[in-house]
Amino acid sequence: xxxxxxxxxxxxxxxxxxxxxxxxxxxxxxxxxxxxxxxxxxxxxxxxxxxxxxxxxxxxxxxxxxxxxxxxxxxxxxxxxxxxxxxxxxxxxxxxxxxxxxxxxxxxxxxxxxxxxxxxxxxxxxxxxxxxxxxxxxxxxxxxxxxxxxxxxxxxxxxxxxxxxxxxxxxxxxxxxxxxxxxxxxxxxxxxxxxxxxxxxxxxxxxxxxxxxxxxxxxxxxxxxxxxxxxxxxxxxxxxxxxxxxxxx
Numbered sequence: 001x002x003x004x005x006x007x008x009x010x011x012x013x014x015x016x017x018x019x020x021x022x023x024x025x026x027x028x029x030x031x032x033x034x035x036x037x038x039x040x041x042x043x044x045x046x047x048x049x050x051x052x053x054x055x056x057x058x059x060x061x062x063x064x065x066x067x068x069x070x071x072x073x074x075x076x077x078x079x080x081x082x083x084x085x086x087x088x089x090x091x092x093x094x095x096x097x098x099x100x101x102x103x104x105x106x107x108x109x110x111x112x113x114x115x116x117x118x119x120x121x122x123x124x125x126x127x128x129x130x131x132x133x134x135x136x137x138x139x140x141x142x143x144x145x146x147x148x149x150x151x152x153x154x155x156x157x158x159x160x161x162x163x164x165x166x167x168x169x170x171x172x173x174x175x176x177x178x179x180x181x182x183x184x185x186x187x188x189x190x191x192x193x194x195x196x197x198x199x200x201x202x203x204x205x206x207x208x209x210x211x212x213x214x215x216x217x218x219x220x221x222x223x224x225x226x227x228x229x230x231x232x233x234x235x236x237x238x239x240x241x242x243x244x245x246x247x248x249x
Contacts, residue, residue: 004023004028005028005079005080005082005083006028006031006082006084007033007083007123008031008033008084008085009070009084009085009087009115009119010033010087010089011030011043014189015188015221016032016034018220018221019224020043020047021050022224022225023228024047024050024052024054025050027051028082029052030047030052031057031073031077032054033056033058034088035058040058055073057070057073061086061114061115062110062114062118063118067118067121071122071123071125071126081123082132083135083136083228084133084135085224086119086136088119089138091150091153092104092108092152093107093108094194095149104152109159113159117163127176131174133175134177134229134230135177135178135179136224136227138160138180138181138224139160139180139181139183139239141241143157143158143182143239144182145247161180161182164180164239165237168238177233179227181220181223181240182242182243183242183243184244185214186220187214187215209244210245211245215243223240
C-alpha cells in the first residue's frame with residue numbers, strides 16, 4: 001500500500017514542524033515548505049531518519065506562482081497529494097484597533113487569509129482530479145471569540161474558519177474533506193512574539209487556561225494527523241477546538 005503524501009505550509013517551526021514529524025511517524029511521505037532553506041533541509045533530514053521520503057520546497061504562501069509550484073512539485077515527485085495542512089501564519093502586530101494601519105492589516109491577512117486561500121486553490125485543483133483528499137487549515141481559538149489587543153489577528157482567523165466551511169461545501173460531493181483545527185495558546189515561538197518575549201505574560205496565558213497550562217505543538221499535531229488521514233472520514237466543514245477549554249465557557 002502506498003504511503004500517504006502530505007504537504008505542510010509553514011512547516012519549519014511550531015505546530016507545522018510538530019505536525020511534519022507526527023505525519024512521518026504515522027508513515028506518511030511529507031513535503032514541507034517555508035521561507036528558510038537551511039531550516040527546511042534540516043527538517044527534511046530529520047523526517048528521512050523517520051522513514052519519510054520528504055522534500056523541502058521554498059515557498060511564500062502569499063505568492064500564487066510559488067504556491068502553484070509547491071503543489072505541482074509535490075505531485076511531480078510523488079504522483080499525488082493525499083492531504084495538506086495549511087499552517088503558515090503570523091501573529092501580526094498586537095495592539096488596539098486605533099493603532100492598526102493598512103500595513104499591519106495587509107501583513108496579517110496576506111499570510112493568514114490569502115495564504116490559506118491560495119493554498120486551497122491549488123491543493124483542491126489536484127485533489128479534484130483524483131477525486132479524494134483532505135485539507136486541514138490551522139485556525140485558532142481566536143477564530144471563534146474576540147480578544148482585546150488582537151483585533152486583526154482575530155479577524156484573520158475568523159476568515160480562515162469561513163474559508164474552511166465554504167470550501168468544504170464546494171467539494172463535499174467530490175470525495176474531498178476540508179476542516180480546521182483551532183488551537184488555544186500553544187507554547188511556540190509565535191506565542192513568545194505575541195507576548196513580546198515577556199515571560200510573565202506568557203505564564204499568565206497558561207495560568208488563565210481552564211487546564212492551567214499552555215498546550216504543546218505535539219498535542220496539536222496529533223489532532224491534525226487524526227483529522228487529515230481519514231480517521232474522521234465523515235467530518236468536513238468543521239473546526240475542531242484543541243484549546244484546553246478556552247472556548248468552553
